[in-house]
Amino acid sequence: MATIRSREDQDGITIGWQAQIKRKGFPLQIKTFRTKAEATHWATVTESEMMRGIFIQRSESEQTTVHDLLSRYAREILPTLKGGHKELSRIRVLQNGLGQYSLAALNSSMIAKYRDKRLSTMSEKTGRLVGTQTVKHELGLLQRALKMAVMEWGIALPNGIPTAMVKKPPLPAARTRRLIDNEESRLLDACADAQTPWLLPVVIFAIETAMRAGEILETWKYIKDTEGGKVKTKTSNGLQWSDVDLNKRTAHLPMTKNGEARTVPLSSRAVEVLRHLPRNLDGRVFGTTYEGLHQSYARACKRADIEDLRFHDLRHEATSRFFEKGLREMQVAAITGHKTLQMLKRYTHLKAEDLAKLLG
Template identity: 25%
Template sequence: MSIYCDVRKRKKGTVYKYIVSVNRKHFKAKEQMTFSTKAAGKAWALHVEKEMLKQADAEEPKYESARSRTGDITLRTYLETYRAKMETLPERERISHRDMLAIKFWEGTWLAEKRSNEITEQHLIDLLDERLGKVTAATNHVYVSVLRKAIDWQKRVGLHFKRFITPEVMKELWRLKLVGKSKRDNFRPTETQIKELYTFLLDGYNKPTGSIPHHHLMLFSIYSTFREGEICSLKWTNLDAENGFIIIEDRKDPNDKYGNHQKVPIPPECLEIIAMQPRLDDEPRIFPYKAKSVASHFSEITKKLGVPELRFHSFRHEGISRLFEQKMQIPDVAARSGHQTWENLRRYTHLLHREPADLWAQCKEIEEDYWATHEVKNRLLKKINKQRSA
């Protein structure tokens, strides 16, 4: 153990930088702080050294920062340490990409400048109130939940930060309508909208640089009812086309998605769409695209077409509703959609039409007519057609 004082002369006077360190076989700790007087610095150093030795002699030696204990760290410092800790964990223990983006958001706010001993619920209320002009109360709820969980991790992070988001604070946020539930997506595209969108997406795919068959992904989503992330992770090796099954790896689960592999029935329409996809070298996935890019692309297109309420997730919603229209039983629907409870499926049953249209047959006809009257401009398709004719 050692205490070292580094004397530095500055324009405004002399300062004293004290460095305290303890090195043992199973315990290492180091702290430093700058003071304007030598007496104050020495008193601090002796106190910190005493705390270090006390923690080193504990049954489970683990150093807790003196600055942390006194509330002298900012929220940004805590969150940066939290993120660094997450990066050291196995993938199954880490937070999701969406939650990591939320943590980075908090790091970039003025709230991140607040220290543990000064941050209050009013600071949080003010920031959420500012955000309501840009995001919904539901989004605020997601971000607050992520921050709250991060602060609850302080024992693993190794830093202390005041738990200022208490159950009482959450009740107040709900009362003030600064957080809220997400609005359920009950929008179903019409038959005409789907055919028009299919034609539009097909034409967009037939460009020299076209790479993603969004028109096929749309119909695949309707008939499979899979989430976009599940679609973009399907592998050729997990497909049993002969028996009409495919394995979805690490399917979304409220408890633990890792290792949650499910063998799911896949309809003939989806098998036809899969058969139309090129099998690329060194690519195990059937649809080797980023799910986030697929969803955002659809949102951009539907906004241009004047139907912003139509999102890629709407096709999954459409597909599940169609299954109920076909008189499929709840367990069979759940096996395809991946829903865990009846409560999650209930909202799909009040949107029933009598006879769901054969969308795939109509869209196949659209595609056949399109290629009969249009030149193939897509470079990838040209290459595939050349290989097939060779």
């Protein structure tokens, strides 16, 4: 049975009402309210939940804000994830938008309003509206943190996991950019004329293997630390000679973007590229970084008069060519490292004229 007591200040004036519930099998529940009616209502509802077996301990979720939760997630979980540092900027955005709310108060309506506000915000980095992919990543991060709170940290959420009830913004149309007409020969000629000797072999190797830039080359990135300062951090070591077997025609990648190792088979053209490379003392196959190569690649595209061809589009090109050679979905996935066929589909754009040849 609940006990309702008034709370007085030093002058004996009632300043609030405290409700206390003692019930066998449940932790002691104490909460203070401004009016007696509010205290009585809370006690009635709480006792009803206990009797029906649906009571949820709310004290920790009421005392923990979204800001606190995300800070703990950044401190304890992100360091264990490959590329976890990339989530720090998303955590700061989420903390600015939702950080003041307690986990107990957080609901789907608040998150939907956050989603809509973000989609109408101009990005300081690009000068354009924040993209749907960006917002979807932010909501996904929040959902993972809330799940961690429930499953691992013992924080009960009275409203469940509200992000699961919010409609995610639709993804933008996947890029379909491939090399067309004589663009490949023009691109390779321009790469051959580049001042950096690494440009041509890197581009050919990317087209032949569908490997990501961070899997081929050492990659660095400037990120903000918890105090807002910029720190240069290595995000990839790039391909190492110790992981290449020219006799077996394979390149082993011990750690990839999706957190799993994979071994990439090498075409005869890719092997030929590697055989003509000098050996670096640091063990890297390509003795440069993606940051160092980026401008050279952009200049080569400009010299070749090729527009809107990103380095990552070479992965799209290679993946599509694997299908055009007759490889099946699982065979291609084993080479590219895509975890699901849906993800693989986004990187695959087959040419209609090649499909027509298969029809006879």
